[in-house]
Amino acid sequence: MILTYEISHGRDFSNELRKAKQVANFALKTRTQSSRDVKHIGLKSMISNQILRKYSRNRVLKKIRSVKLTVPSQGVKVDQHTHTIYIPCLKLTLNYGFPRHFEKVNQVEVGKEYAYVSVTVVEEPQYDPKGWIGVDRNTTGHILVAADPETGKVLKLGKQAKHIHDKYMNIRRRLQRREKYRKVKEIKNRERRIVRDVNHKASRKLVDTAKEVGKGIRLENLKGIRETTRTAYSFRYALHSWSFYQLGKMIEYKAKLLGVPVSYVDPAYTSKACSKCGTLGNRNGKQFKCPSCGHVDHADVNAAFNIANPSTGLGRLQAERDACKGSTDTPRDEMVTECHQR
Ligand SMILES: [Zn+2]
Numbered sequence: 001m002i003l004t005y006e007i008s009h010g011r012d013f014s015n016e017l018r019k020a021k022q023v024a025n026f027a028l029k030t031r032t033q034s035s036r037d038v039k040h041i042g043l044k045s046m047i048s049n050q051i052l053r054k055y056s057r058n059r060v061l062k063k064i065r066s067v068k069l070t071v072p073s074q075g076v077k078v079d080q081h082t083h084t085i086y087i088p089c090l091k092l093t094l095n096y097g098f099p100r101h102f103e104k105v106n107q108v109e110v111g112k113e114y115a116y117v118s119v120t121v122v123e124e125p126q127y128d129p130k131g132w133i134g135v136d137r138n139t140t141g142h143i144l145v146a147a148d149p150e151t152g153k154v155l156k157l158g159k160q161a162k163h164i165h166d167k168y169m170n171i172r173r174r175l176q177r178r179e180k181y182r183k184v185k186e187i188k189n190r191e192r193r194i195v196r197d198v199n200h201k202a203s204r205k206l207v208d209t210a211k212e213v214g215k216g217i218r219l220e221n222l223k224g225i226r227e228t229t230r231t232a233y234s235f236r237y238a239l240h241s242w243s244f245y246q247l248g249k250m251i252e253y254k255a256k257l258l259g260v261p262v263s264y265v266d267p268a269y270t271s272k273a274c275s276k277c278g279t280l281g282n283r284n285g286k287q288f289k290c291p292s293c294g295h296v297d298h299a300d301v302n303a304a305f306n307i308a309n310p311s312t313g314l315g316r317l318q319a320e321r322d323a324c325k326g327s328t329d330t331p332r333d334e335m336v337t338e339c340h341q342r
Pocket residue numbers: 274275276277278279290291292293294295
């Protein structure tokens with residue numbers, strides 16, 4: 001699997017970045033692939049070559065905004081003992097703290113603030129799960145609630161998500177009223193970084209827990225999510241669908257790296273059925289109450305149990321068993337930004 005890590009480089013490359021943009025514009029205009037043609041711009045030919053290759057073939061792009069300095073693997077020296085990456089043509093040393101061993105660096109893209117290091121990492125073989133941990137991401141307050149029906153254990157992660165969201169929404173509203181739109185964007189980015197961090201931590205904890213007990217992770221099918229009727233109670237839409245989607249992607253690739261199986265269930269009844277007997281019950285804010293067996297539970301926990309055990313309750317909830325295998329396979333060269341280092 002290919003992962004992309006972000007490392008703050010602390011250098012000023014504005015000169016080189018400006019030249020890179022010039023090279024890209026030249027490539028777009030002339031379609032040249034030869035770095036000799038752009039020698040006059042004065043960018044290192046190794047980097048020019050990458051930019052030319054990328055932009056001379058691009059028939060769609062009309063206007064170039066920003067161009068990163070792309071360094072191919074042969075222009076990168078890696079020392080996995082000292083955790084450093086050295087790029088001779090930019091005289092740039094990057095210290096990395098990637099949590100995993102990687103096979104090789106494929107390329108490094110250097111932008112204004114960050115270097116994006118793309119590495120190939122080895123995945124562990126997938127094991128046969130001893131059971132499933134159900135994960136509810138549409139919760140009333142947490143970023144995820146996980147439940148293991150066999151042990152009864154419940155894991156609630158990312159409690160601060162709602163607080164973060166409320167806080168930043170208020171700030172944004174205030175700024176919008178005062179028409180400070182640039183500041184609004186800044187605040188949005190800051191929130192994005194914070195939420196991403198929460199998602200990283202929650203997915204990490206979930207996947208590690210599943211691995212520890214040899215179980216698989218069961219999620220609600222992303223595609224069906226819009227049709228569920230839970231919007232009214234949950235803050236999931238408020239908390240941005242990108243965050244929800246991002247969390248799913250993080251769980252998927254972290255699980256894949258550790259060989260943890262992931263499967264999906266139809267979300268249709270997960271929040272409405274009783275996890276004990278399957279009868280459709282009443283969800284009242286944070287509480288679920290079953291009219292048939294009297295089972296009372298936290299609504300999110302009840303949902304997580306249903307997700308883990310989709311066959312509970314008269315077969316109402318249908319697991320997409322075929323999704324068990326294949327569907328977690330993300331494309332081989334899909335890029336995932338794993339961690340954010342400063
Ligand atoms: Zn019941």
